[in-house]
Amino acid sequence: MTRIDTRFAQLKAAGRTGLIPFVAAGDPSPQHMVALMHTLVAAGADLIELGVPFSDPMADGPVIQHASERAIAKGVGLNEVLGWVGEFRRRDADTPIVLMGYLNPVEIHGYARFAQEAVAAGVDGVLLVDCPLEESAVLQPLRDAGLQQILLAAPTTAPVRMAQLCGSAEGFLYYVSFAGITGAAQLSTSDIAARVADIRARASAPVAVGFGIRDAASAVAIGKFADAVVIGSALVESLSGAMDAADIEGRARDFLQPIRAALDAS
Amino acid sequence: MDFQAWPDAQGRFGAYGGSYVAETLMAPLAELREAYERLSADPGFLAELDRDLQHYVGRPSPIYHAEQLSRHVGGARILLKREDLNHTGAHKINNTIGQALVARHMGKQRVIAETGAGQHGVATATVAARFGMRCVVYMGAVDIERQKINVYRMKLLGAEVVPVTSGSKTLKDALNEAMRDWVTNVADTFYIIGTVAGPHPYPKMVRDFNAIVGREARAQMLEQYGRLPDVLTACVGGGSNAIGLFHAFLNDAEVRMVGAEAAGLGLATGHHAASLAAGRPGVLHGNRTYVLCDDNGQITETHSVSAGLDYPGVGPEHAFLKDAGRAEYVGITDDEALEAFHLLARTEGILAALESSHAVAQAMKLARELPKDGIVLCNLSGRGDKDVHTIAAREGVEV
Ligand SMILES: Cc1ncc(COP(=O)(O)O)c(C=O)c1O
Numbered sequence: 094m095t096r097i098d099t100r101f102a103q104l105k106a107a108g109r110t111g112l113i114p115f116v117a118a119g120d121p122s123p124q125h126m127v128a129l130m131h132t133l134v135a136a137g138a139d140l141i142e143l144g145v146p147f148s149d150p151m152a153d154g155p156v157i158q159h160a161s162e163r164a165i166a167k168g169v170g171l172n173e174v175l176g177w178v179g180e181f182r183r184r185d186a187d188t189p190i191v192l193m194g195y196l197n198p199v200e201i202h203g204y205a206r207f208a209q210e211a212v213a214a215g216v217d218g219v220l221l222v223d224c225p226l227e228e229s230a231v232l233q234p235l236r237d238a239g240l241q242q243i244l245l246a247a248p249t250t251a252p253v254r255m256a257q258l259c260g261s262a263e264g265f266l267y268y269v270s271f272a273g274i275t276g277a278a279q280l281s282t283s284d285i286a287a288r289v290a291d292i293r294a295r296a297s298a299p300v301a302v303g304f305g306i307r308d309a310a311s312a313v314a315i316g317k318f319a320d321a322v323v324i325g326s327a328l329v330e331s332l333s334g335a336m337d338a339a340d341i342e343g344r345a346r347d348f349l350q351p352i353r354a355a356l357d358a359s
Numbered sequence: 360m361d362f363q364a365w366p367d368a369q370g371r372f373g374a375y376g377g378s379y380v381a382e383t384l385m386a387p388l389a390e391l392r393e394a395y396e397r398l399s400a401d402p403g404f405l406a407e408l409d410r411d412l413q414h415y416v417g418r419p420s421p422i423y424h425a426e427q428l429s430r431h432v433g434g435a436r437i438l439l440k441r442e443d444l445n446h447t448g449a450h451k452i453n454n455t456i457g458q459a460l461v462a463r464h465m466g467k468q469r470v471i472a473e474t475g476a477g478q479h480g481v482a483t484a485t486v487a488a489r490f491g492m493r494c495v496v497y498m499g500a501v502d503i504e505r506q507k508i509n510v511y512r513m514k515l516l517g518a519e520v521v522p523v524t525s526g527s528k529t530l531k532d533a534l535n536e537a538m539r540d541w542v543t544n545v546a547d548t549f550y551i552i553g554t555v556a557g558p559h560p561y562p563k564m565v566r567d568f569n570a571i572v573g574r575e576a577r578a579q580m581l582e583q584y585g586r587l588p589d590v591l592t593a594c595v596g597g598g599s600n601a602i603g604l605f606h607a608f609l610n611d612a613e614v615r616m617v618g619a620e621a622a623g624l625g626l627a628t629g630h631h632a633a634s635l636a637a638g639r640p641g642v643l644h645g646n647r648t649y650v651l652c653d654d655n656g657q658i659t660e661t662h663s664v665s666a667g668l669d670y671p672g673v674g675p676e677h678a679f680l681k682d683a684g685r686a687e688y689v690g691i692t693d694d695e696a697l698e699a700f701h702l703l704a705r706t707e708g709i710l711a712a713l714e715s716s717h718a719v720a721q722a723m724k725l726a727r728e729l730p731k732d733g734i735v736l737c738n739l740s741g742r743g744d745k746d747v748h749t750i751a752a753r754e755g756v757e758v
Binding site: 146147150153162170171198200201222223225246248250251254269272273277 | 382385538539542643
């Protein structure tokens with residue numbers, strides 16, 4: 094079993110909703126990235142999505158765009174991100190790490206080289222926003238090396254495609270809660286519930302819901318029917334501008350702990 | 360090889376093209392593909408398009424023998440395909456008329472576009488006004504500053520111009536922002552992409568709508584000169600006017616094709632926008648193509664005196680034609696383009712767009728290499744009125 098599969102099996106056995114924070118790698122501070130990852134775990138993260146910065150994040154709203162720009166300005170690229178994952182793994186062998194981002198940095202790094210380095214560092218999966226199922230033949234070296242490709246499903250996904258996605262999903266299926274970009278807020282819980290129920294009936298992989306979840310209330314509302322919730326922009330926003338280790342750690346803990354507590358209490 | 364047979368059903372031109380987009384856009388792209396396939400085989404739709412191209416755009420555009428320019432250069436004859444004479448002043452309207460008609464048939468009430476020089480924005484605002492559609496144009500804040508006249512033209516035509524302040528604040532960022540709008544408003548919005556980039560079916564659809572340029576030019580050559588040109592040249596930003604000219608000639612093996620990219624301050628300086636001449640294969644804006652990026656895969660900022668060529672990617676069909684050796688792509692610097700601009704103005708009385716001036720500069724180089732009875736056919740993709748302020752500022756003239 095992969096680390097991701099093991100984690101979702103544990104959550105299921107414990108009857109808990111998974112909590113997946115997204116942070117932009119290198120933001121707010123490259124030096125404190127590994128410490129931030131450990132803080133997230135201590136505050137209740139079950140899996141971490143690490144955003145690989147890209148200059149042209151077409152699916153992201155202003156919060157993640159700016160975090161990405163700040164990280165790039167500090168010279169953060171795949172090499173640094175993989176280095177942080179490797180360092181994180183020395184003290185945490187269990188928390189799955191998914192790299193989220195866009196295809197070009199991986200393409201330029203080289204698929205085979207990336208696969209080998211990512212597995213060596215301890216990365217478990219990749220979620221490449223602009224690489225839909227139809228184009229994912231290029232990711233074969235990643236699969237061969239043991240990385241799981243996290244697929245996305247959206248409100249616009251047509252029934253036939255949804256069946257394909259459910260059949261191909263590995264690790265977990267990421268359901269995008271609305272048609273839009275990250276950071277927007279337009280959750281319609283009943284629509285999402287219906288779609289997620291449909292996916293869960295068809296897919297063997299668990300379903301995580303992301304986009305638009307920003308606090309304990311929205312996490313609990315979605316957590317009623319999803320296997321896990323992903324929280325990105327709201328966390329990135331709360332971290333932005335934090336400068337020293339204590340500030341970053343404090344903000345991450347204060348943001349995530351109440352959400353963890355609310356999910357566990359619901 | 361049948362060069363006109365591409366792309367395949369997945370929108371691939373050999374190793375390039377495809378649909379590298381977020382899941383949310385897969386459905387609207389499929390819807391667009393189906394609508395476009397149906398309409399492009401529908402005689403009624405094609406007749407409607409032809410009518411508009413003739414009576415609204417003013418097609419066919421002439422091919423004009425620039426005798427004075429040719430004499431000045433002292434080589435082969437230079438012929439200009441006069442896309443600058445189209446309504447709104449560039450080839451861009453060939454595409455926007457086509458896409459707006461598709462949008463209307465699909466029942467979309469709102470159109471969005473990205474623009475660099477503002478020509479595509481103006482061409483989109485124009486057809487939106489005519490079809491009674493709401494129109495939002497995304498434009499980099501840097502480009503808004505250097506293309507003020509076109510911004511005002513768009514507003515006069517009823518469009519909303521949204522400044523884009525992310526990234527390098529130019530065309531690529533405007534495209535990102537338009538994609539973000541589309542992903543948010545998929546139900547009622549049609550995205551009119553302005554060049555042969557983006558995900559499938561855009562590179563094919565935009566090419567098809569601009570291919571009228573080459574079809575006309577090929578027929579005009581045979582009719583007026585009884586032969587095909589020796590070489591074609593056009594400027595390449597995203598590549599729509601170039602592929603528009605090239606496409607009808609792709610299977611004429613004796614016709615050479617040279618695309619002129621923006622070499623900016625010179626290819627060696629790194630300040631340019633020559634994706635094909637100096638970039639590498641990558642994935643940007645929904646397709647695999649040549650891109651300008653660093654070793655981390657970050658798209659790099661480009662430079663060109665002409666906003667319409669200031670783009671770090673290029674249409675995937677050009678990437679394919681380059682690798683196949685069917686077309687060549689070279690750089691023309693800001694200075695060379697400016698020199699060609701002035702020379703054309705003084706010898707022929709034509710103010711060319713700065714983008715098109717790159718093609719004119721390349722045509723002059725090609726003409727020098729050929730004998731006097733040779734023919735260079737150059738796509739004069741647009742007129743230069745929009746650039747007068749840029750040129751004046753560059754030359755320290757107060758207007
Ligand atoms: C007159 C003119 N020519 C060329 C271009 C470049 O676009 P493309 O390479 O798609 O023809 C532009 C773009 O704005 C333009 O306005």
